Amino acid sequence: MQGVFITIEGVEGSGKSTQLLRLSERLRRLGHPLTVSKEPGGTFLGRELRRLLLERHASGETWCPDAELLLFYADRAQHLEKVIRPALAEGKIVLVDRFEDSTRAYQGASGVAESALDRLSDLVLKGLRPQLTVLLDMDPEVSLQRVEVRNLSLGAEFAETRFDEAELDFHRRVRNRFLVIAKNHPNRVALIPARDPVAQVEATIWARVAPLLRSAGFGVD
Numbered sequence: 001m002q003g004v005f006i007t008i009e010g011v012e013g014s015g016k017s018t019q020l021l022r023l024s025e026r027l028r029r030l031g032h033p034l035t036v037s038k039e040p041g042g043t044f045l046g047r048e049l050r051r052l053l054l055e056r057h058a059s060g061e062t063w064c065p066d067a068e069l070l071l072f073y074a075d076r077a078q079h080l081e082k083v084i085r086p087a088l089a090e091g092k093i094v095l096v097d098r099f100e101d102s103t104r105a106y107q108g109a110s111g112v113a114e115s116a117l118d119r120l121s122d123l124v125l126k127g128l129r130p131q132l133t134v135l136l137d138m139d140p141e142v143s144l145q146r147v148e149v150r151n152l153s154l155g156a157e158f159a160e161t162r163f164d165e166a167e168l169d170f171h172r173r174v175r176n177r178f179l180v181i182a183k184n185h186p187n188r189v190a191l192i193p194a195r196d197p198v199a200q201v202e203a204t205i206w207a208r209v210a211p212l213l214r215s216a217g218f219g220v221d
């Protein structure tokens with residue numbers, strides 16, 4: 001039996017983690033073999049790369065866009081080889097928090113050329129694509145406010161995490177790129193309005209996930 005590969009995408013603060021948790025809990029309750037992972041950081045190497053990637057602003061040295069791009073793809077190559085492909089080969093449902101669409105949206109918004117993304121994608125993915133991508137769509141103006149509130153509630157250490165106009169503009173471009181991806185891949189990408197109440201978003205996601213699982217031979221009731 002071949003597994004099922006599902007990714008979840010969206011701008012920061014769109015509720016990805018909450019929905020991923022709810023979906024994975026539901027799948028566990030149904031008793032399905034499940035691998036839940038994320039990018040960057042789904043392997044040991046990936047966690048080292050993640051640290052480097054997310055600390056890029058703290059170091060005082062910014063990573064040049066090509067270096068950053070290669071780090072994300074290094075993370076992805078290792079993740080595919082060590083986690084995603086083996087789990088799919090074992091017939092598992094594989095649920096991944098962020099995947100290639102994030103690179104196309106974020107690094108694309110940072111100015112990386114489409115042709116570079118295509119070449120790296122060919123090299124690393126070798127044709128593997130998620131069967132379903134859940135895209136949680138939300139205006140960054142709202143989603144980033146959520147992130148700010150969350151960071152503030154984490155205490156003084158994070159209290160300075162404020163998004164300025166340039167960052168907001170960047171996240172708007174990220175969102176637009178996600179929307180273009182959804183438009184170009186309507187069969188793969190489920191575009192979900194993420195401002196609805198959590199339970200409603202969860203139900204909308206399940207309405208897209210359940211038929212896919214059923215067709216792959218997994219029970220959904």
Ligand code: TYD
Pocket residue numbers: 011012013016017039040054072098099100102103104106107
């Ligand atoms: P993370 O803390 O996982 O954020 P979130 O909870 O929003 O997923 O950080 C991941 C960050 O890395 C996020 O800002 C998106 C970014 N990213 C890229 O820029 N390119 C990529 O290919 C991936 C996978 C993530």
